[in-house]
Amino acid sequence: MDRDDLGFLLAKATQRWNEFLQARFRAAGWGAVRPSYGSILVPLFEEDGLRIGELARRARLSKQTMTTMVRLLERDRLVRRVRDPDDGRAFRILLTAKARRFEPVAEHTLIELNTLAGERLGERRLQSVKHALKEWIET
Amino acid sequence: MDRDDLGFLLAKATQRWNEFLQARFRAAGWGAVRPSYGSILVPLFEEDGLRIGELARRARLSKQTMTTMVRLLERDRLVRRVRDPDDGRAFRILLTAKARRFEPVAEHTLIELNTLAGERLGERRLQSVKHALKEWIET
DNA sequence: CACAATTAGTCTTATATCAGACTAATGCCT
DNA sequence: AGGCATTAGTCTGATATAAGACTAATTGTG
Numbered sequence: 001m002d003r004d005d006l007g008f009l010l011a012k013a014t015q016r017w018n019e020f021l022q023a024r025f026r027a028a029g030w031g032a033v034r035p036s037y038g039s040i041l042v043p044l045f046e047e048d049g050l051r052i053g054e055l056a057r058r059a060r061l062s063k064q065t066m067t068t069m070v071r072l073l074e075r076d077r078l079v080r081r082v083r084d085p086d087d088g089r090a091f092r093i094l095l096t097a098k099a100r101r102f103e104p105v106a107e108h109t110l111i112e113l114n115t116l117a118g119e120r121l122g123e124r125r126l127q128s129v130k131h132a133l134k135e136w137i138e139t
Numbered sequence: 140m141d142r143d144d145l146g147f148l149l150a151k152a153t154q155r156w157n158e159f160l161q162a163r164f165r166a167a168g169w170g171a172v173r174p175s176y177g178s179i180l181v182p183l184f185e186e187d188g189l190r191i192g193e194l195a196r197r198a199r200l201s202k203q204t205m206t207t208m209v210r211l212l213e214r215d216r217l218v219r220r221v222r223d224p225d226d227g228r229a230f231r232i233l234l235t236a237k238a239r240r241f242e243p244v245a246e247h248t249l250i251e252l253n254t255l256a257g258e259r260l261g262e263r264r265l266q267s268v269k270h271a272l273k274e275w276i277e278t
Numbered sequence: 279c280a281c282a283a284t285t286a287g288t289c290t291t292a293t294a295t296c297a298g299a300c301t302a303a304t305g306c307c308t
Numbered sequence: 309a310g311g312c313a314t315t316a317g318t319c320t321g322a323t324a325t326a327a328g329a330c331t332a333a334t335t336g337t338g
Contacts, residue, residue, distance in 0.1 A: 003181060003197075005249055006256050006265070007160065007174075009272040010153040012199055015325095016276050017146040035146075036294060042142060053316060058142075060151055065295050067318060072293080089303045089316040110144055117145050120278050121271045126145070132260045132268050133148040137155050139259050154295095175324060192286060204325050206288060211323080228286040228333045 017113070024109045030102055032076060038106070040066075040073055040093070045103055049092045051084060078102070156252070163248045169241055171215060177245070179205075179212055179232070184242055188231045190223060217241070 003009075018035040025033050039059035043050060050058075056066035070093055073079045078099040084090035118126045142148075157174040164172050178198035182189055189197075195205035209232055212218045217238040223229035234242075257265045 004269060004273070006253055006269060007153070007156040007177070007249075009269055009276065010149060010156055012276045013272045014146070014149040014153050015199075016278070017149055021146065034293075038146070051316080060154070061294095062296050063317065064297080064319090068294075084316095087304075087316080089301095091317080110146075114145055116278075117275065120274055125267065125271050128264065129268050129271050130143060130145060130148055132264050133152045134143070135259055136256065137148065137151045139155070139255075173323075190286080200324095201326050202287065203289090203327080207324075223286095226286080226334075228331095230287080 020113055020116070021109065024112065025105070028105050028109070030105055033078075033102060033106075034072075036069065037073060037078065040069055040079065041095075041099060041102070041106060044079070044093065044095050044099070045106070048095050051090045051092060053090070055093060159252055159255070160248065163251065164244070167244050167248070169244055172217070172241060172245075173211075175208065176212060176217065179208055179218065180234075180238060180241070180245060183218070183232065183234050183238070184245070187234050190229045190231060192229070194232060 021035040021038075022031075025031060025035075039061060040055055043055055043058045052066050052070060053063055055070070056063045059066070061069075070079060070081065070091075074081060077096055080094045080096060081091040082094060084092050114126075121129065160174040160177075161170075164170060164174075178200060179194055182194055182197045191205050191209060192202055194209070195202045198205070200208075209218060209220065209230075213220060216235055219233045219235060220230040221233060223231050253265075260268065
């Protein structure tokens with residue numbers, strides 16, 4: 001490892017995480033699902049029909065980014081956009097049947113990866129890292 | 140914090156790091172230097188005149204990305220590209236006087252941010268996190 | 279030496295991401 | 309009810325990043 005400042009390590013650890021995710025999805029026959037789709041799918045698995053602004057807030061992404069991402073997921077037939085009946089400016093983002101078929105794969109993969117991290121780092125250290133990252137993010 | 144899987148935390152911690160960097164650069168009057176420029180500048184501060192492929196290797200980025208980034212730094216007058224006299228395919232990337240003026244700002248800012256992280260997380264925990272991230276990256 | 283294999287870098291295309299400006303719908307205040 | 313401030317989302321343009329295919333230069337091998 002050439003550099004060891006925290007910024008570099010965080011960036012590369014993120015890349016590594018996404019590589020793992022993509023490999024697992026491909027192995028499960030869902031290679032078209034990109035790691036970034038988690039920002040939309042994970043919140044919708046919890047609560048379907050969220051609006052774009054709310055998705056952006058939960059993923060801590062800008063509304064512009066969320067607009068773009070929702071379009072990609074729509075193109076890939078994972079979500080549908082329907083007008084919010086209560087607010088003519090807004091859309092409700094709804095999971096498709098295809099996304100529902102993907103749901104168990106997503107859940108299993110996330111558990112698998114967190115478990116892998118626990119094995120690699122030690123469960124105690126993993127918890128400590130997560131806690132530290134949360135504090136850093138909230139700073 | 141809505142989600143707490145490791146991937147999300149890593150991504151957001153990276154974003155936060157870059158926000159800090161950008162804010163410090165701006166405050167020091169170097170707002171035009173983007174956080175990503177570190178991938179080129181930091182290795183060149185260590186050893187000037189590296190080639191694009193070597194920069195890519197050290198930053199763990201693709202050659203395509205490094206080509207793009209070097210062009211941006213050239214545009215911003217932070218590096219020059221000169222043909223490698225020993226290899227007609229390659230370029231040597233050289234820091235400009237402007238980049239040299241930026242160097243102390245970069246070094247100071249990196250120290251400052253790592254210190255801030257040490258304060259926020261505790262020095263021992265920071266070291267532990269760095270170590271854990273390295274292991275994760277090498278996995 | 280000739281030429282095949284490798285290497286250095288780039289081009290094209292696609293994915294992620296945001297800042298700033300904009301449009302249209304909503305809501306609030308009088 | 310009328311009008312202004314706010315909110316939801318989008319458009320434009322820029323920054324980061326990589327996969328795949330390509331060109332040109334170099335190197336190694338017979």
